[in-house]
Amino acid sequence: MREDWAVTATVDISPREGEVLELVGAHFSNAEIAARLSISVRTVESHVSSLLRKLEVPDRRALAHRAPEPTSTGTAAPVAPALPAALTSYVGRSGEQAALIELITTRREVTAVGPGGVGKTRLALAVAAEAAGNHFDAVWYVDLVPVTDPEMIATAIAATLGLGEQPGRDITESVIAALADRHALLVLDNCEQVLDGVALVVERLLATCPQLTVLATSRAQLMVPFEHVYQVPPLSLPVDGESDAVALFLERAAAVGSTLDPAAREQIAVICERLDGMALAIELAAARYRTLGLDGITAALSHPLRMLTGGFRANERHRSVRAALDWSHALLDPADQALLRRISVFVAPFTAFAAAQVAESDEFLVADGLARLAEQSLLVVTASPRGTAYRALETIRQYGTEQLATADELGAVRDRHLRWCLEQAAGLTADRPDWRAGFDAVADDLRSALAWAAQEPEQRANAYRLAQRLAELTFTRTLIGESQLRYEQAASYAEDPGATAAELRNAAAVAACRMRGDDLYRLYRAAAEADLRAGSTEGAARDLATIAITSYRFAGRFVRRLPVEETDALIAQARELAGQDQAAQVMVAVAEAGQALNAAIITAEGHPGNAVADTITRAERAVESAHSAGDPLAESIALDVLTGAQSWAGDTFAAAATTQRRITLLSSTPVTPAATHELIEALGEAAEASLGTGDLHAARQWAAQLAEHPLLAEVGHRATSWLLVADAFAGNVDQVLSGSVRFLDAWRRAGSPARASLGPAVAAVAMVHGLRGDEDARREWLEILEQLDTPPEEAFGYGAVFDTMLLLHHGRLPEALERIARPPSEIWKWVTWIWHHWYVALRAEAAVLAGHPDALARVTEARTIVAGNPLAAAQVARAAALLDGDPDAVRATAAIFDSLGCHYQSERTLILAAGNHTQHGS
Structure with missing residues (x-):
């Protein structure tokens, strides 16, 4: 445990608050903490508010400094209750x-x-x-x-x-x-x-x-x-010898080891009047008491303050603080004066090592000088996990900046600060365990240095480098809105149009992660224009083709949806500009495959025809071309189009194989905004497709990876959606209940979006509550389901599947038969493609349990349809065994369900088999 956090007294912090404090210290957001502890964000907020009060700190940054290091057992060590050294006692007012x-x-x-x-x-x-x-x-x-x-x-x-x-x-x-x-x-x-x-x-x-x-x-x-x-008035001045101003002087003088005789109050009162009751000026004067005494302070202040005549009283108060600063500054030796003005470029707390680099001096001498400045109340000292840090109050920092300009050092010191920022930014890598805290500690200085460099023509190259690096860092820190801004800034500082286009493409990829299609359109358009200025027609072709394919893949993310005519025109223009460039031709081919799929869906009007075969062929060629070109991101996009065509055709197994192929590809691709966006989308599709093929282990693997992705921490409803479905099928009740807390909390914080894609998760949670017999909770989730957009798959896909599972669980066989009465051939596979096997297996089981005259026919049909799906096949095999009256064959399927991770169906099998195993199954 760090000595800085040695415990001299204890604070009544609960074990849960200790866990929250530790994660605040690791610089996690409330949503990230909630996900790790399986509690709601609102509960985390309550714990943080309680910790702020108990530890008597003003804000989250100070709270992070009070966080302990984990002990060897992984639990938080006790926390000392003292305020950070930066906060002196509060006097009067x-x-x-x-x-x-x-x-x-x-x-x-x-x-x-x-x-x-x-x-x-x-x-x-x-x-x-x-x-x-x-x-x-x-x-x-x-x-x-x-x-x-x-x-x-x-x-x-x-x-x-x-x-x-x-x-x-x-x-x-x-x-x-x-x-x-x-x-x-x-x-x-x-x-x-x-x-x-x-x-x-x-x-x-x-x-x-x-x-x-x-x-x-x-x-x-x-x-x-x-x-x-x-x-805000100045501190009260003496009335009958008492005042807040005098009390502050006495308090601060005592803090530097000087106890004043009560008889000195009158002289102190005169000093405070000359300082107009200004708190900062009084603190600066009191800090000098030990070396100057009251007579020395009075003499030093008399001359400059006599000059303060005329003007508004507020202006005089400004001048009284300025006079106190001038006086305090004049008492410093030249080396400390230089140090004070040079460290004024830091906007966040800084270390002695950082100050030495910017002040261009020896670290030992700088540390000694910083200590002297702190003794004179010109700097505030705080202990932090990264060591002793210093900070100048804003008024003093502004004064120091003025002194820099007066000494004609502003440009040189700002330049050294900028170079220090570039070094810090270069050294921050995500493989460092403390990189979050490291970034947060210097982020404000990076932003300040960038703002200065952007205004200096000779610093344009450095401004570009810093903006580019800050864009990368903020993306990794999941500050994706700022990341897009910084990439756009980098584009504006780039020296040549080619670099401008590259940064605009990065900004567009971040916009895609932010689900902002209109920004993506604007940025890729601008990138294409920059490419044309650079003479890169092939680059412009890639940009335009990307707009077109994105408009097909993520149409719902555009406020202004692109008309088909516009996307067709983009592809035509891209084809013309691509020429013989292989990379450009690949993106055009991918866009054309997406164009074909979109056209096939529109013209088919719900009935797949010959167009699907042509679409799959186009997509497969696009995948091959991208692979040959060595372009993994283009290959990922092409694989996504192929997955869409395969699922549209109802080829569940091919779609699942394609999604897993896509994840394998992306797993070895360098992490960039574009690759991150592709991976997030691929994980969701892989989880979905694995559910369709009955591979619960893979579905949970991909869904868990999605739920843990840092970019989705704040959107737990999107992150946990497929994991809830997989756990519901598996019968992992505890995981569903804890995951649904995160889902519902995030969904409400997001404004309760009516997204149809959330329907399966909501219906799955409702079913689990129904299995548990908690009808109140089930009704709550069904009400949420009604608030979402309800596509046909709610009726004939996941809705039918989850409703039927619940009805069968409760033995309501006629209702189950009615809910799943439509023959599979009448339900278009595009609507139900991942639910298709579940639907036919449940339909066969319901018919057998209800003694339906077509039970044998339904079992026979189901065997053919679900071939290759181990879970659905086990369910059909169980139905066939029940139909044959073979309890041993029924019980044999329990082991199959267990091996496939579907424990609910395993236990249900024991009940259906009857006999000695019924009680255990129940």
């Missing part, structure tokens, strides 16, 4: 605190306005701490100091809330969904540098989250609806 508490309980938005150094942040934190205990069921604090891009406000809020991005919605929508029904307080601190971005986000939040209250601190008001401005 009882009147202001009470006023703000009253305002936030009656107003939707309160902005605490005041000059830098007046104490807005400390006041807001004190108000938030009190509100958390008495007024709101959730309080979140967001420090916006590190945020330099107005577009990143929602991302900063999401990080505090523990949210990741949900594919299909932007991060602001995810924040809105999380706060929509919460009686919560959101504290946004230091808004002034990104005021416009804050105003836009706050206005949306206030309009859509009726129980949300926002407390903002800023040097200027936000100008948003519902805003009430509270002017």
